[in-house]
Amino acid sequence: MLQINNLSVSYDSVQAVNQISFTAQKGRITTVIGANGAGKTTLLRTISGLIAPKSGTISWSGREIQGMRPENIVRAGIAQAPEGHSVIAELTVEENIRMGALFRLRTNRADVRAAISESYELFPRLEERKSQKAGTLSGGERQMLAISRALVSRPELLLLDEPSLGLAPLIVEQIIDTVSILCREKGLTVLLVEQNANTALAIADHGVLLALGKVVADMPAAQLRADESLRAAYLGY
Amino acid sequence: MQTFLNALFTGGSRGAIYALVALGLVLVWRGAGLINFAQMGQAMFSAYVASTLIAQGYNYWIAFFVALIVGAALGAAIDILVIRPLKKKSGTAILGSPSMRDAIPVIASLGILGILQSVAGMIWAGSERGFPAPVSTVALKVGGNTMPFTYFDLFTIGIVILILIATSLFLARTSVGLAMRASALNSEVARLSGIRTRSIRTLGWVISGAVASVAGLLVTPATNISPNSLDLILIIGFTACVIGGLDSLLGSVIGGFLLGFVIAFISVYDIPEDIFIAIFLILMGIMFFRPQGLFGSEVGRRV
Ligand SMILES: Nc1ncnc2c1ncn2[C@@H]1O[C@H](COP(=O)(O)OP(=O)(O)OP(=O)(O)O)[C@@H](O)[C@H]1O
Ligand SMILES: [Mg+2]
Numbered sequence: 001m002l003q004i005n006n007l008s009v010s011y012d013s014v015q016a017v018n019q020i021s022f023t024a025q026k027g028r029i030t031t032v033i034g035a036n037g038a039g040k041t042t043l044l045r046t047i048s049g050l051i052a053p054k055s056g057t058i059s060w061s062g063r064e065i066q067g068m069r070p071e072n073i074v075r076a077g078i079a080q081a082p083e084g085h086s087v088i089a090e091l092t093v094e095e096n097i098r099m100g101a102l103f104r105l106r107t108n109r110a111d112v113r114a115a116i117s118e119s120y121e122l123f124p125r126l127e128e129r130k131s132q133k134a135g136t137l138s139g140g141e142r143q144m145l146a147i148s149r150a151l152v153s154r155p156e157l158l159l160l161d162e163p164s165l166g167l168a169p170l171i172v173e174q175i176i177d178t179v180s181i182l183c184r185e186k187g188l189t190v191l192l193v194e195q196n197a198n199t200a201l202a203i204a205d206h207g208v209l210l211a212l213g214k215v216v217a218d219m220p221a222a223q224l225r226a227d228e229s230l231r232a233a234y235l236g237y
Numbered sequence: 238m239q240t241f242l243n244a245l246f247t248g249g250s251r252g253a254i255y256a257l258v259a260l261g262l263v264l265v266w267r268g269a270g271l272i273n274f275a276q277m278g279q280a281m282f283s284a285y286v287a288s289t290l291i292a293q294g295y296n297y298w299i300a301f302f303v304a305l306i307v308g309a310a311l312g313a314a315i316d317i318l319v320i321r322p323l324k325k326k327s328g329t330a331i332l333g334s335p336s337m338r339d340a341i342p343v344i345a346s347l348g349i350l351g352i353l354q355s356v357a358g359m360i361w362a363g364s365e366r367g368f369p370a371p372v373s374t375v376a377l378k379v380g381g382n383t384m385p386f387t388y389f390d391l392f393t394i395g396i397v398i399l400i401l402i403a404t405s406l407f408l409a410r411t412s413v414g415l416a417m418r419a420s421a422l423n424s425e426v427a428r429l430s431g432i433r434t435r436s437i438r439t440l441g442w443v444i445s446g447a448v449a450s451v452a453g454l455l456v457t458p459a460t461n462i463s464p465n466s467l468d469l470i471l472i473i474g475f476t477a478c479v480i481g482g483l484d485s486l487l488g489s490v491i492g493g494f495l496l497g498f499v500i501a502f503i504s505v506y507d508i509p510e511d512i513f514i515a516i517f518l519i520l521m522g523i524m525f526f527r528p529q530g531l532f533g534s535e536v537g538r539r540v
Binding site for chain 2 (some may be wrong): 048050070071074075079080082086087088090091098099100102103104105149150153179237
């Protein structure tokens with residue numbers, strides 16, 4: 001279980017995340033939706049340890065993790081596929097995937113190999129392109145690669161930052177389906193950040209609506225999906 | 238013809254040394270984003286240590302490996318004691334501007350160079366000293382014909398090629414090498430992947446220090462060592478990096494060899510004083526016509 005408690009994050013003068021609290025249940029998909037600049041990316045970067053919060057706590061499986069280094073947060077079981085399909089363009093597809101498992105090589109070499117082949121089963125297009133430079137991939141393939149890289153670390157919590165960004169509906173559907181299968185079948189906990197509220201709320205169990213760095217709604221996804229007035233006020237549709 | 242071949246082989250063995258210096262600079266650049274001007278200070282220091290050991294009767298190879306360790310340890314110490322704390326402090330008001338943030342570690346490395354030079358001056362009383370080469374420095378003879386190169390030239394080129402191959406295999410084939418490339422290319426994605434980029438960066442300083450020390454050991458038999466005898470080599474090595482493109486290992490090595498040839502031919506066919514002018518012109522030419530270097534990626538440039 002991930003618990004965010006009164007979390008505030010600011011950049012010099014901008015208060016990007018303001019006293020937010022919510023919980024992501026184990027084995028469920030929780031989605032955080034909100035317009036541009038709502039603070040979604042800031043929230044995920046703070047959970048991953050890339051930014052230190054100004055105040056508040058983040059607790060994961062009963063342990064406070066705010067202020068920990070990103071590389072240790074991965075070791076604690078939290079992996080992120082960052083915004084903009086971040087992969088390392090100059091490395092090959094296979095190297096990008098292996099990168100996510102390097103820290104487990106010494107302790108569990110056999111499982112690293114298994115994890116890599118699992119990600120190829122999940123996304124066969126990546127296997128076909130494994131010795132290609134990641135920079136030559138399409139946007140959708142990059143997103144698959146970013147997710148695979150996160151998955152080979154065998155996370156218990158997967159953070160996804162706008163996986164649908166700039167992708168064709170068909171690809172979005174494929175990626176979203178894969179994520180929900182992982183969640184249902186393997187008990188993966190997912191925190192999905194999206195601007196595309198319809199797609200996200202359709203597969204999520206729980207929804208958190210963020211506006212200008214504050215939580216304005218925190219309710220079951222179906223309920224949030226049905227609430228026309230909230231959506232009109234904060235998402236504009 | 239003999240003169241030409243002589244210049245060619247001298248250029249090759251000098252170029253090999255410049256290539257090593259450039260390789261050391263690139264390793265730190267890719268990891269830490271700064272030109273380590275202290276590098277030849279580290280090399281000078283470890284060459285002095287080697288000369289002391291050899292003067293006391295130790296075997297050349299023992300001195301060689303001790304020197305490598307000294308160079309590597311100095312690299313780690315500079316990163317951990319100076320560069321890391323500076324990076325941590327860079328959020329404060331005075332250091333806030335990005336250009337200052339980039340400039341300060343470079344200035345610090347110049348400061349460290351000064352410190353290493355004066356400490357070496359105190360310990361070894363600033364005396365010039367050297368040690369014999371591990372193999373003969375007279376020209377090779379094959380069937381009564383004098384060859385245009387010495388055993389030591391071959392030794393130098395051999396060692397350098399060995400190091401270049403070992404370094405590229407390490408980077409391309411091992412998992413630590415992959416971690417190093419990933420950290421250099423995109424440290425944020427690397428950290429999100431669980432790579433301890435800070436330790437990996439220190440490892441870059443360690444390898445760079447060892448590589449630079451080899452360069453120092455290889456020039457000493459020819460030039461003797463004094464606290465600032467390696468300054469010129471640093472400038473040449475830096476130029477080699479700029480020629481090759483600062484983020485390209487292969488490019489900087491080729492740049493090193495290229496400069497070796499240029500310098501050898503100028504000293505043979507022209508007056509040695511023109512070397513500086515030539516280096517300067519090459520540097521300016523590259524800056525004007527191909528600022529990313531011959532092999533550098535355009536976006537990879539960090540300054
Ligand atoms: N590095 C930064 N420095 C200063 N301000 C920042 C920085 N990153 C984000 N901000 C500001 O913080 C606020 C929240 O940004 P954030 O990227 O978290 O939004 P978001 O919800 O992810 O938006 P989007 O949907 O466009 O990705 C914005 O006002 C943004 O301008
Ligand atoms: Mg965002």
